[in-house]
Amino acid sequence: MAFWIRINPQGCVEGSVYASYLDEDSTEGAHAEFVPDRPTRLYEAAHGWRHERVDRAEWQRRAANCLYGECDHRRAA
Numbered sequence: 001m002a003f004w005i006r007i008n009p010q011g012c013v014e015g016s017v018y019a020s021y022l023d024e025d026s027t028e029g030a031h032a033e034f035v036p037d038r039p040t041r042l043y044e045a046a047h048g049w050r051h052e053r054v055d056r057a058e059w060q061r062r063a064a065n066c067l068y069g070e071c072d073h074r075r076a077a
């Protein structure tokens with residue numbers, strides 16, 4: 001099972017999607033799933049937004065706390 005996760009400039013994971021769900025299993029394909037508007041994607045790519053492909057173990061380690069609102073990023077904000 002693979003996922004793509006969406007990471008904001010603060011390092012907090014804001015979203016995830018199954019890799020198998022995407023039309024295109026790539027960074028750009030994942031970004032397009034979260035942000036349909038291309039100019040917005042270009043802006044984000046230049047301003048620290050990232051999209052990474054992870055397996056379930058890494059998802060659990062890096063994304064779960066963020067997505068459940070229990071991470072240090074949110075406590076700090």
Ligand SMILES: [Zn+2]
Nearest residue numbers: 012066071073
């Ligand atoms: Zn977080």
